[in-house]
Amino acid sequence: MVGRMKNLAELWKKPQVRALAIVLGLGLLIGIFLRIFWLSYPHAQVFDEVYFPVFAKEYLHHIDVFDVHPPLGKFIIAAGIWLFGDSQIGWRIMPLLFGLLAIWLLGYLWWNHTKDRLGSFLIAFFIAIDGLFVAYSRTGLMDGILFVFMIACVVAMLRVNPKRPLLVVATLIGLTTAIKWVGLAVIIPVGYIAWRKGRLPELLFSLWWSIAVYLVVVGIGEWLDSTTDLLKSIAAWHLQAWHYQLELTATHPWSSPWWSWPLLLRPVLFIYDGGQDGAVQVMTTLGNPLLWWSSTLAVVGSFGRLIYERFWLRKSIVDHPLVLPILGWCAAFLPWALVHRVVFLYHYMPAYGFALIMLAWWFTRWWKKNPWLVVTICGIFLLSFIYFVPLVVGWWPLSPENLSHHILLKSWLY
DSSP states (O other), X not given: OHHHHHHHHHHXXXXXXXXXXXXXXXXXXXXXXXXXTTTTOSSSXXXXXXXXXXXXXXXXXXXXXXXXXXSHHHHHHHHHHXXXXXXXXXXXXXXXXXXXXXXXXXXXXXXXXXXOHHHHHHHHHHHHTOHHHXXXXXXXXXXXXXXXXXXXXXXXXXXXXXXXXXHHHHHHHHHXXXXXXXXXXXXXXXXXXXXXXXXXXXXXXXXXXXXXXXXXXXHHHHHHTTOSOHHHHHHHHHHHXXXXXXXXXXXXXXXXXXXXXXXXXXXXXXXXXXXXXXXXXXXXXXXXXXXXXXXXXXXHHHHHHHHIIIIISOOOXXXXXXXXXXXXXXXXXXXXXXXXXXXOGGGGHHHHHHHHHHHHHHHHHHHHHOHXXXXXXXXXXXXXXXXXXXXXXXXXXXXXXXXXXXXXXXXXXX
16 A cells, blocks of 8 residues: 555656646546536426326326336436435436446446556546546436446456355446347447456347346336236337337438447537527537547447457467457447437437547557557546537537637537
């Protein structure tokens, strides 16, 4: 302990370390503040808040509910409504708690994978200063909750005791799928870790428990619907939800094609309130543009790095630290190319998390060669976040001229 304190004291003497700590600390404080402050705004329900908190309240009152997603996300939102009432705080308090947890958890994943302290802090900083994660921490929606459960599955597999069964991992996989079916994509990165630990057959066998956990959650939802035939009701819900997903042909003005998500071309508009003086308050799911586009370049660079090491340097890459985030990104993103129903930018959230991990890996390499470059870029990311955050929280009325200065791409708002 004494030796560790001495090492930290020696590190703190370096000006580049102090500068980076100040930038990261400011980003974390600002990001946390923007998630928590004035959680009751917007005062009306926005986007899918007209569904999920409503469904959550109906579960509390044993009213028949049909949603195309399994019920766990609504149960979690219902806990907030039970504690704080049917209000903006009640709808949003649980997504807020999960949004705050996400800041720590994604960095914790990287720490368990690599023991890279710098990369872990950078990842937490990236999550804290991204508008998409801020927006989903401030609204009664489920995708931030799903993100945390998916990351928790990977963390649990990384930390699993080699002498104990994979019960926790299997349980988390079942719970993740019980929020949204797309959460099942986490099987790929979890399976990779299990393979490297020599426990892939055990993981595959343990999926029976995941299925059981998932069915229990769905069964609780049907029971809360006051069903008289539980097994028949579970089967009927699955059939109805599956057909809905296959047959959905509705469009939406704020949808976006899957290939556009890494380019941040079309965030979802939550509110657009105009005043008599022409000023408007805007709330969208706009990510931090410079951070977002940098993460996309990091994905391309990471693929290139693995290809270079495997085919040019003739090195084995199966245990390369980038393999895990690349597999997570592919599993969470590429299957959307096969989906023909209406989709939105927030569907990229789990893949985006893995993209941020790849970006942090590149930053840790640059730190060894030019630490001031990392400090400077992180400072630019923070300034970008501060500049664009009026389009995320919607607190400040923007004049038409000021609004136009914030809209780098017309597709963001028009």
